[in-house]
Amino acid sequence: MKDLIIIGFGGFGREVDWLAISCGRNVAGFLDDSYEPGIHEGYQVLGRVEQWVNYSACEFVVAVGNPRTRKLIVDKMLTFGDPEFATxxxxxxxxxxxxxxxxxxxxxxxxxxxxxxxxxxxxxxxxxxxxxxxxxxxxxxxxxxxxxxxxxxxxxxxxxxxxxxxxxxxxxxxxxxxxxxxxxxxxxxxxxxxxxxxxxxxxxxxxxxxx
Ligand SMILES: CC(C)(COP(=O)(O)OP(=O)(O)OC[C@H]1O[C@@H](n2cnc3c(N)ncnc32)[C@H](O)[C@@H]1OP(=O)(O)O)[C@@H](O)C(=O)NCCC(=O)NCCS
CATH class of the missing domain: 2.160.10.10 (Hexapeptide repeat proteins)
Structure with missing residues (x-):
């Protein structure tokens, strides 16, 4: 199974990390424009959302609760290529x-x-x-x-x-x-x-x- 990257390092993003682990997935890290790359509270932030292209062998989920923001993020990701989204x-x-x-x-x-x-x-x-x-x-x-x-x-x-x-x-x-x-x-x-x-x-x- 491919590694998973979670878009959004808010509280819900961390809940989705737990969801992913419960589903047997390996989480490679988070992408979030609001955090510097590095370890935050024990979680790995990899970089900004547009940097998903550097991890195109992974699957992605967008863990942002607001539907309008989530759609904007997905639309932005799609301008850079064709990411594979996990369920x-x-x-x-x-x-x-x-x-x-x-x-x-x-x-x-x-x-x-x-x-x-x-x-x-x-x-x-x-x-x-x-x-x-x-x-x-x-x-x-x-x-x-x-x-x-x-x-x-x-x-x-x-x-x-x-x-x-x-x-x-x-x-x-x-x-x-x-x-x-x-x-x-x-x-x-x-x-x-x-x-x-x-x-x-x-x-x-x-x-x-x-x-
Ligand atoms: C409905 C909602 C979007 C309104 O948010 P808002 O526009 O920021 O509104 P405010 O918090 O400024 O509240 C304005 C007024 O509406 C009332 N109000 C807010 N939410 C209410 C609700 N769900 N039901 C009844 N009244 C509500 C407030 O008490 C306040 O009343 P007042 O003017 O008499 O003081 C929000 O309160 C809500 O229910 N969001 C969903 C929260 C949720 O379920 N989160 C899940 C996270 S996992």
Whole structure:
């Protein structure tokens, strides 16, 4: 198996280091524009993101929680070549064989995903996400820990769900929308709109999720 490089040396990046090790992967180090190369708190930072080309024999994951930032990083990497992105699924995750997971996506510990379920590229399901049947989660989606997603839900590109939020069955959250922590979504979400509360109400508009 190829060595893995994690893009992003924040707290989530270090969690992904643990996820990768739990998946039996060897982590060669981190790339992050905000840190000097060297050892930081026992972790190896190799250099800036564009230096991925020096490690093209490795696979990569982008461990940055914000969907817009994650997409910008992936798009920047693609301007320099064609990096190979890994898919990491923690061994404690419970998923039927009908769940598909795209390149660059991360499924953390104790997620439970049932049947007829698709997950796009560079999507993150943090710990203890529970999701029902016939769910479509597109690309660059971030689902925080302890989120409940009911059956027949669609999360379009760039959606973000805060910790301990919940979505009623059959709903669609449109591209770039967000539900704040603890929110309960009972209606479809408009593009790039943030919702909070139970039942969730409009809170503020975000910049458009990049195409
Ligand atoms: C919804 C959210 C994006 C708003 O962030 P923000 O724009 O920075 O908002 P602020 O923190 O300035 O709060 C503004 C007001 O909204 C309230 N508010 C913030 N988040 C809220 C939420 N999730 N539910 C209800 N009210 C919320 C605040 O209490 C504050 O109220 P006030 O004006 O009466 O004091 C953010 O609070 C949130 O929920 N983010 C997700 C966090 C999360 O799950 N992280 C996971 C990391 S793994």
């Amino acid at each position: 990491l699924v923690h061994p404690s995750a419970i998923m039927s064989p009908s769940v598909s997971v795209g390149a660059g996506s991360l499924i953390c510990a104790h997620c439970t995903l049932t049947v007829n379920f698709s997950i796009g590229e560079h999507t993150i399901l943090n710990m203890n996400v529970a999701a029902g049947h016939d769910v479509v989660i597109e690309s660059f989606v971030t689902v925080a820990h302890l989120v409940a997603i009911s059956g027949n839900v669609t999360l379009e590109d760039g959606v973000e769900l805060g910790t301990n939020s919940a979505i009623r069955q059959g709903l669609t959250m449109a591209r770039g929308s967000m539900l704040g922590m603890g929110g309960v979504m009972t209606k479809n979400a408009d593009k790039n709109m943030v919702y909070v509360g139970s039942p969730a109400k409009e809170f503020k508009k975000l910049e458009a999720f990049p195409s």
